[in-house]
Amino acid sequence: MTKMLLCVIGALAISGLSSAQGPAAVSSTRDSNTPAPRPSAQIPAAPLYKLEDALLEWPLAPSEKAYSAIDGKHIHEYVEDLTAISRKYRDSGHPQFWGRIIGTQADTDTAEWVVEKFKKFGLTDVHIQPFDLPPQWMPQSWEITATGSGKTLHLESAQPAYQTKATTPEGLDLEAAYVGTGSEADFAGRDVRGKAVFIFSMPLPGSWRHTATAEGAVRRAEAKGAAAIFAIIALPGNIRTQLYPTGTNVPTFSMGMDDGYAIRDLIGQAPAGQAPRVKVRLDVKMEPGLKTGTVWGTLPGRTDETVDILAHRDGWFEAGTDNASGVATMVGLAEYFSKIPKDRRRRTMVFIGTTGHHNGGNMSGTWLLDHRDEVFAKSALLINCEHTSTVQTYLLGEDIRKANMYTGMLWYAGGPRRPKLQDIAVKAFHDAGVVTYATPERAAPGGEMSRLWPFVPGVQASDYNVFFHSDH
Template sequence: MMNNSCSSVQRPTRPAIIAPLTLSVAFMSLLMGPIQAQDASTAWFGQATPQKLQSAEPSSGRDTLPIDSLSLQNRDMDDSDSALSGARIARTMQDIIAISQQSKAAGDPLWGRIGGTRWELMTAEYLAEKFRQFGLTDVHIERMPRNPQWWPSEWEITLLGDPSYGGGSDNVTLHTAFPAQPSPSTASAGIEAEVIYVGAGTPADMLGRDVNGKIAVYHAIFKPGAYSYTGRGLADRLIKAGAVATIAVHEIEANVQFYNRFAGSLEGPGFTISGDDGVFLEAMIAKTATVKPLRAHIKLSSGPRQGLTTQNVFGMIAGTSDEYLMMTAHTDAYFDGAYDNASGLATLVALAEYYARPGAPVPRRNLLFIGTGAHHSGTPGTPFTDTGLQSVGTAYMVDHNRELLGKTVLVLNVEHTALTAVVTGIGDIIATTTETARHLAVSNRSPFLLKHLLEAADRYGVIVPTMTNHFPGGDASNLLRADVPIVSLISAGFWYHSSGDVAENIPTQGLERTARMYAYFLDRVDTAERAEIEFGVPTD
């Protein structure tokens, strides 16, 4: 059995986007047409196993252009802006990622800055120390309970070899396998069953397919982020239809693991795999069908981890009034969590240092910087399956900091602040020279806020879609209950909740773009009247 399977594959076998990633010739042949008849004289019909592919040298036949991310063409070169430099923000981000790496080194099966663990507390303490170094006042950590965390401790998916597949067809373990919340444990002996492929799991795909007593395998795509995941809820439907377990093959040309709460079920174990594992499994389902249907062995030990405590961390720069501008960023993360949310935390730190710099103008309003806890969880008292939008830290603020929120004129949610855009679908994951677009939201649709936010985005080249429903997705959405205007800029991102969410995928210039955009925007909000922020019209 795999113990701490997360350690098996931390990053794509080939660098995530620094150089093109080629999975295999087999992957391309699968894309090009139907599988041809195979001579079963070699192991697994002559198909290279995932382990063999992952140990081979990549060869894409493409050249990497000598070009970096797009530079800032409209940057403010004042020395006082050094806190907002991309390189400086990236160093802070690396400090935060290093805390996740300590969790991995400690052997945590579910590793990262998981809400309610000591690693998340270390992250909050890191922020508090930074706030003190910058001279912020009222720096403190406020702790609170969270609901239980679903916690997998051991798991495995093994494809069972058979002599009919060719001599030497030994069992193959899928190392990108990761269980999906809230999957329950299997019996101690695990589950051995025939594998059945159901395509994308649509009603048309399910015609003539009987999943009862079988391990159902389906193909799932992020288009373009986790919230447009084609496999959302499918595992639960398949298990309720009789499948004993499910495996989602994520269509991604990288050998990474995913913490995917959309691929799980309370009724039975659901898993995700990716990269070479997915290519091999789908090929073997097809090739074994005319000989002896493929069987697999699945095992999982999981359950709720009780008694966890999370925290919010505060630091303030005093203004000249009793009103507040609040900036929030959540402290927890799965795996390295570079985009989600070390990038946001590092940007929050940069903004705190920028506004606390020697000689900085005294703001009109108190600037309150908050690292919020346990974003990826439910509220205390809810079951470990409840993750919804109930981030513990912000929910706690609504319930316990009403007076503070009543004096707050704006919340800026600093989350997922830069991610390199990629091109996929040709056997590679190829970096572009710019960042992904992020959903822009102004919760109260204030013309004043929208005007200056778009002005700031244009000034620094921050990419946003041309349409919005103004719902502030992410950690700050709880604060809608406090009737406070919220501004956010966020996307789930290509590497959402995966071991591929690493620092190499975060563009330094993108971090600087977003930080400067936020500072430019906040400067204009701080001088505006509250009525203008809440209900006003654009001013010239």
Template sequence: MSSQTRLVPVVIAIGIVLGALAWLSPGVSSGQELDPLRPLRALRPLSEAPYTLEELDDLFLEWPTPGTDDYPTIDGRAMQLDIIEQQEISRRYRDTVNSQYWGRIIGASSDWDSAGWLEDRFDDIGLSDVRVQPFDLTPQWFPQSWTVTVTTRGGEFRLATAHPFYRSEGTTGDGLDLELVYVGLGTEADFSDRDVAGKAVLVSALLGLPDEEALERAAEKGAAAIFNARMLPGNLRYQAYPVATGVPTLSLGNDDGVALRELIERGLTPRVRVRLDVEIVRDLRTAMVWGTLPGRSDETIYVMAHRDGFFDAAGDNASGVAAMIALAQHYAAVAEAGRPRTMIFIGLDGHHNSGPGFGVGRMWLAANHETLFDKTALLINAEHPSTVQTIIRPRYLNRDDEVIWSNAYTAFHWYAGGDTRPELNRIALDAFREFGISTYLEPNPRAPAGDLSRVFQFVPGLTTTDFFHYFHSDLETVETVPWTGLQNTTRAYARIIDEVNTLDLSVLKRPPGTGLDR
């Protein structure tokens, strides 16, 4: 047999394999590094925003508003630099400690780096009584590493976006090797006549749909592992909130989820291999960072922002910390005699370590509210003060495979002391209008999710916040935080502080006999 003849079966076999790879990874040539369950997008790498900060600088709409010329030292572009410095804390942790589970993680070295950075910023601004208040933590969930691969007739491929839900169970030994089944949105109807016991279950999740308790349902029906694919264009890593399914539970980007579903649709009988190493780490600590600007009286105004977050955590909540710093800088430039009330700034530990023993800083504030807030006229919680307005699948644009960016920031949830404080509501609404802040038409009846939600019953509280498409994802970078929104929201906060300082404390206290629910 000639050498040419002997090569024919090999060439045919290679052709079959390349054909399978071409189907699994549409649009990718055989000369590229293949990652078939994460379609390669040369211009849109997984870990980058679709635009650079430089490109966006002049694109975001800068409205001429009545307050345009007020508070000029509160500069949105300068505030973005504080966000970038906090991102760098996260990235150092990624590069030196854990390349998969990273961010400014409560109890981790990045948490203490963040606290030290903020302490230095407070010192540089000239705040007094700058201090770090430590807290002991309950045992904390820390995934050490994980791998998720899918095996089919075309080969074995990595799931690039697989990311464990917070407090997910890990695996033991060599991990799991499971048949994969797809159950749509995971309603009871989707599970009808489906045997998922001992299998890996794939569920699709769409932002805006009611919670179908699909993950819990899968666990109750005996699933050995659960994958939740977020139906958001692209392929984002996402850190989801805690689960109590009792089995390894991981989120997936949309492209990975669709690819898995299509494997099943084509009858290729995919199997998923999961290894997730989790440690419960004891004897960790976190901290709140304090700084003070004395005023003419011992009445107080607080500004607080949580320091922690997943991945770069630019919007949630480096942006809030940047807003707090900008307010501290602005009022530090005012003579003490010009500050009617003492101002206290708090860098909270945060709340992303959800579950038992989380949010220790805000719980301490709540437990000590009588001492802390007896003479408090206002507490501003700076949380997600600017988020880019994005659109999913706009009609007739034919760009269904990507998140579309606008030149504006989103409208906010908002809370301004509840309906028993009409003066604070009026001041807030006037400031929002003056500085071009879009809000929901009605305020939240209670403080929205976030750190004010634990103390709003005890203090005249104010917050604006939003949770949108890049929330808790690896694309929540500084680019998703418009400098215009940072600037306008923070200037509105300053206006609210100044107007509140014209009111007597009695105006802001709840009427006697008022319940604490609103």
């Protein structure tokens, strides 16, 4: 490794390239179609290789050779199957609010996909435990436009926060106001009553946590009388993100940074007394009568003590990380262990594809919590497969850059009450090359184990990256 690094440095040294020459050469050949030169010295060049073919591999320790059949490239095919289910749903009449949404055809398709895999691997007792859903929040369509200084912006990256309030069919026609990060200081001396309020929001690290909600800016805007609220998620590009409920009673949206800068500049350039107007229309249907279900499958072992392996099936947009990666991991483990003779499987393995939690009601999770004494009565371990792998990303200047390695993960392995389990997990992560944060979390890092961890010995390693809950 060190030797390789030295060779690379040596090669760069003799090539005579300097950082001053690189960007200058780029901007001198620019034509009218290329973007204006940027202040940053780091501008990505064309790729030299396909990222997915160039990921670094962690050699398995001799003691772990038994697991070499667990092939990441093969398991990634399952991620592709699942993201294709999302795209099929999007392309069949749901261009704006799409994904493997609970209660939709994509949910049914995902459940059937898992059932088919479990049956193919010879699992027993494969079945779907059905649930009736309460009416589900389903935005049908929306449109946000801003007009000012003779220009009209179509703010296409706007996405309604989950469960946000619809407008009337004719929509709202509001004066635009930009309030920086939306702190008390930003609002000082401002009157935003009845206006469309735009807030610049710093991702922490993505839209999952960001300053507009973490610092109360969205709620503050509502308290000060905003009629519609937009959180501009400050990630390079024009990323669409789906926010969890913001608890506001006025239509509330997230928005990509390109659109956010465009409306900010439109407001900034408007002559005094002629603030841009914003039209907001959001049509939402509360859809009754939808169904979902938990998918179960069992691999009997030598004893009735169980190892339970769980993954939530739902997700917004392609949901490659959250949670195709987790479902693929669960299915990949079922496949691997189904090929081990039963008498070498010390415990019975129970696989659980849950409905998930990106909606108003966590059906499987609530049922599992209510029935924990029977379901987990003989559980030695619960492994929650949630966001199990993502390529590394770095925010560098005006770009999000990807690296040819997977990310470090938030993790939990039973906590101080179960020191032995923590030791086993730390060693296993280390030997298998799973990159983890330097310290574990005090509880399960979130998602499907967040209510179960006090009752079951659990392990989870999860990634929460900048693209979390986005269409990227």
